[in-house]
Structure formats: C-alpha cells, structure tokens
Amino acid sequence: MRHIVSALCAVTLLAPVAAFSEEAGPARSGVVVELYTSQGCSSCPPADEFMAELAGHEDVIALALHVDYWDYIGWSDSFARPEFTGRQKDYARAAGSRMIYTPQMVIGGVDRVEGNTPEAVVKLIGKHLAAGSPVTLTLERQGDVLAIRAVAEPPLARGVEVQVVRYIPSATVEIARGENAGRVVTYRNIVTEWAKVGDWAGTAPLEMQVTAAGDAPVAVILQETGPAAVVAAARVE
Numbered sequence: 001m002r003h004i005v006s007a008l009c010a011v012t013l014l015a016p017v018a019a020f021s022e023e024a025g026p027a028r029s030g031v032v033v034e035l036y037t038s039q040g041c042s043s044c045p046p047a048d049e050f051m052a053e054l055a056g057h058e059d060v061i062a063l064a065l066h067v068d069y070w071d072y073i074g075w076s077d078s079f080a081r082p083e084f085t086g087r088q089k090d091y092a093r094a095a096g097s098r099m100i101y102t103p104q105m106v107i108g109g110v111d112r113v114e115g116n117t118p119e120a121v122v123k124l125i126g127k128h129l130a131a132g133s134p135v136t137l138t139l140e141r142q143g144d145v146l147a148i149r150a151v152a153e154p155p156l157a158r159g160v161e162v163q164v165v166r167y168i169p170s171a172t173v174e175i176a177r178g179e180n181a182g183r184v185v186t187y188r189n190i191v192t193e194w195a196k197v198g199d200w201a202g203t204a205p206l207e208m209q210v211t212a213a214g215d216a217p218v219a220v221i222l223q224e225t226g227p228a229a230v231v232a233a234a235r236v237e
Helices: 002-014 045-054 082-094 118-131
Strands: 031-037 060-066 104-107 111-114 135-142 145-152 160-174 184-200 206-211 218-223 230-236
Touching: 031 045, 031 118, 031 230, 045 060, 045 118, 045 184, 060 082, 060 160, 060 218, 060 230, 082 184, 104 118, 111 118, 135 218, 135 230, 145 218, 145 230, 160 206, 184 206
Parallel strands: 031 060, 060 184
Antiparallel strands: 031 104, 104 111, 135 145, 145 206, 160 184, 160 218, 218 230
C-alpha cells in the first residue's frame, strides 16, 4: 500500500502546491490533517503508517493526537491526553454526531474520515490545497520566542482562534498488552500540547509573540471556533 499511496499523494498534492509555496520566512504552510489514534486500538496501525507518509509531504501539516479511551483494555497509551479526546468530541458535536472513532482523520478542521481510507483523505487534502486561503501566515523562531504574523486579504468574515501546537517528530513504542500486544509501532508527529494563545478578528494584521522553548517543532493554526474551518496553518521545525 505504501507505494500506491505515495504515488497517489504525489499526483494529487504536487499540482496545487504553488498556492502555498510563496510564504516569506522559514515557516512551511500546509493543510492540517489530524489523526485521532491510540496505541491500544487494533485498527489504528495502518492509519499510523499512512500518517507517517503524510508527514513527509511539505504541503501537509500532519498531527497525531493520541486519545485515552482505549486505555481500559489493558494498555495505557503513553502519548494520550484527555484534552485530545475532548477535542475529538468537540468535532463530533460540531458535526452533529454522537460517535467518535479511532482511527479518524480530520482534514482542514471540517472534513472527517473514519477508518483508514487513504484515497479519501488525499482527495480532501487536494480539495483544501486547491481552495487556497485569504490569509498569509508567517512564523519566525528566534531562540525560545516564536513571532506570529498574519494578514487577511480580503478581511475575514469571522474571527479565528490562534492555536500553538507542539509535537514530537518520531517515537517508537513496544506495546506489551492490549489489542496490539507484541507490536512495535513507530509514530510520527505526535502532539504533546495544543493550546489556544489568542484570538484574531482577521481585519487588522496579526502580530504576536509566544514562548516556544526547546527544539521540538511547533505549528500555528488559525481556526474558526467550533472547532471548525482552519483558515491558515504553518510550522517551523
């Protein structure tokens, strides 16, 4: 499947990449893909593998959020956070759904894909890339300080939340118990923190600084409240 998915991603993603390749500064922009996963979920390893492929594409900001509702089976996910489960539930409520799933991917804050369906995810990424964004978002990291600047042209009709995400690029886990007992899985872009740091009306330019201590990569996401549509996102590594 890896070669098929890689080829499919290349064909679908590379064509519209110019819409996101003119950013000033060291940041890289892209479509946000959130994977809700768990070390204790037997259906998740194929999605984790696909996520690793997405993490290699410059026009995708792939972020793995590990949830805690599989921990009761016998293996506590070492990356799980209850707030990530809460974020997934917020997406379900925003969509009018009572159910949450693992694995599940959320693309651009609005499109949800349950299970491991690479073709559907890639098509949705292509849709978001082709749509573009009225927002130019730039990041500059100097030591422990991250400068965030954004301009909307035309101005946004709705304000957005400014969110800062920290993540670990890669980690390998030997799972001893639960549904995946005996598996050794390498996870990519593992989210350790997802925090709202402010609001932006999307009219006047945005300029703010936040602390981003350490060497871990950081992403900034401008997202409508809901959670809803991601209007812009960029990362620095």
